[in-house]
Amino acid sequence: MAARGKKLINDPNDVVTQFIEGLAETYPGLQYLDGFPEIKVVLRSDVAVGTYDKVAVICGGGSGHEPAHGGFVGQGMLTAAVSGDVFTSPPVNSILAAIRAVTGPKGCLLVVTNYTGDRLNFGLAAEEAKSEGYKVEMVIVGDDCALPPTRGIAGRRGLAGTILVNKVAGAAADAGLPLEEVAEQARHASKFVGTVGVALSVCTLPGQETSDRLGLEQIELGLGIHGEPGAAVTELQPVDVVVSRVLKQILSSETRYVPITSGDRVILLTNGLGATPTMELMIATRKAVRELQLEYGIATDRVYTGSFMTSLDMQGFSISIMKSDATILQCLDSSTKAPCWPAGTNGDRQKPAKISVPAPPSCAMKSDKMLQQSRELTKEGCILEACIEAGAKEIIRIKDSLNEWDSKVGDGDCGTTMYRGAIAILDDMKKWYDILCKAAYASLKGIKTVEAKHWANALQASIVAISKYGGAREGYRTMLDALIPASEILRERLEAGDDPLDAFIVSSEAAMTGAESTRHMQAQAGRSSYIAADKLASAPDPGAMAVAAWYRAVALSLKSMSCHSKS
Secondary structure (H helix, E strand, C coil): CCCECCCCCCCHHHHHHHHHHHHHHHCCCEEEECCCCCCCEEEECCCCCCCCCCCEEEEEEEECCCCCCHHHECCCCECEEEEEEECCCCCHHHHHHHHHHHCCCCCEEEEEECCHHHHHHHHHHHHHHHHCCCCEEEEEECCECCCCCCCCCCCCCCCCHHHHHHHHHHHHHHCCCCHHHHHHHHHHHHHCEEEEEEECCCCCCCCCECCCCCCCCEEEECCCCCCCCCCEEEECCCHHHHHHHHHHHHCCCCCCCCCCCCCCEEEEEEEECECCCHHHHHHHHHHHHHHHHHHHCCEEEEEEEECCCCCCCECEEEEEEEECCHHHHHHHHCCCCCCCCCCCCCCCCCCCCEECCCCCHHHCCCCHHHHCCCCCCCHHHHHHHHHHHHHHHHHHHCHHHHHHHHHHHCCCCHHHHHHHHHHHHHHHHHHCCCCCCHHHHHHHCCCCCCCHHHHHHHHHHHHHHHHHHHCCCCCCCCCHHHHHHHHHHHHHHHHCCCCHHHHHHHHHHHHHHHHHHHHHCCCCCCHHHHCCHHHHCCCCCHHHHHHHHHHHHHHHHHHHHHHHHHC
16 A cells, blocks of 8 residues: 655645745745745846846746756846646746746747646747737747657657756846847757656655555656656666666667767756755766767766756656757856856845736726726626536546546646646635636627627637647547537537527537547647556546536536526
């Protein structure tokens, strides 16, 4: 029986916010936005809102990879870092808050690790920021060399090589280059870097049980940084043998992930995954430098060893190799005050202070009177409230099932993530906050009398937005396999003149059927695309099941209300 992992924490739900508070207390050049802890943004304390005269560089993602990304905020590197919950992409509103807080007239660059949630949320935030008048570019980093190149649309995962790209982008921005050139240098660096990781243990999420997937004498090669299974499991071997295998994978002439050959010069980054002693990391670096020179004819221009992008308490390391050139070296050597970059400098000590979240430009002129208008709900509002509440409660009910499915095809936290969202929605309803998808809202905006066909159009708009930024389509083993058939049936029934409620009920059945059908699909997007087909067959896609459960709960809630109104 697996045991609950031992952690030096308080509440598992507060680990990210308390980490950020400790980070700001430790490093005087870092602060966090007001609106904390809902908005988890670390930023430079010397950058005033809206007045920064250089390109802002923003990175972020799920927490659990510390010191990435907050530890790399500082002059010469990141301007701000956005954190989600552990292994969970940061929400759109947090990313948007970071953009508004640090972006001046020269615009900002978003450096995004290649995971579906990060791509979606950063992409949506970028589109919203552009509509508000900000100049925004986005660079996606996928440096994983562990998996075959033909695995659907998901592509290579973003790993520790992202830290080197952040340094290049930050230096280019600090030099005063325009946004287009900063983005180009970041893209240039991302094409030249490859990474492979090795684990001796699986990480344990705060408050969850320790996995026993790896035996005492086993190691995992080509793992992700969220606890998902790696490319291969093998017996424990001396580190020199392991390093040789890692370098062979990165420099493979078959995959050609990185354009590095004999005679080239490279940057080497040996990265600890959270629970690896410095001694072991240095031993791995020693072997890597010698192996590159003696076996491949490749010299190292720079060597960085330490913990840069971790995976909570995972034992193991990753090796990143980046092809060197004059521009990249100049950027890596340029000065920075980012506290966790190995060449960082210290600043003067000062008390941490909160910096207010700037309001969107469109909201700047709203008066207090407008914000104090009546909160009373219309009849339609009451129906919508009941539907949202039913959906949230259904997600809460199936949390453990979602976690169980996700442990087989992903990192085991889908239920916990959905549960947190559902709890937040129920809390927000008490405060009468607006709850509506951006894409759906755009579809409904300006319509005086919202009818069933408008809701169908809004659902379709949401699907288009998810597909645009995530790259997935029907059959890719994602939530879209529940949403697309539901949307199609709903539109067909409405166009045929069916009663809207009957059409919604039938479409909810299509959503559940679509979700169940994912058991027989090979994943082509998201983290499941890295899992072997035989393991995927044991469970449906958790995201699709969560969407289908929510959709069905809303339909049943509407049916129940309809029956009560007739009786």
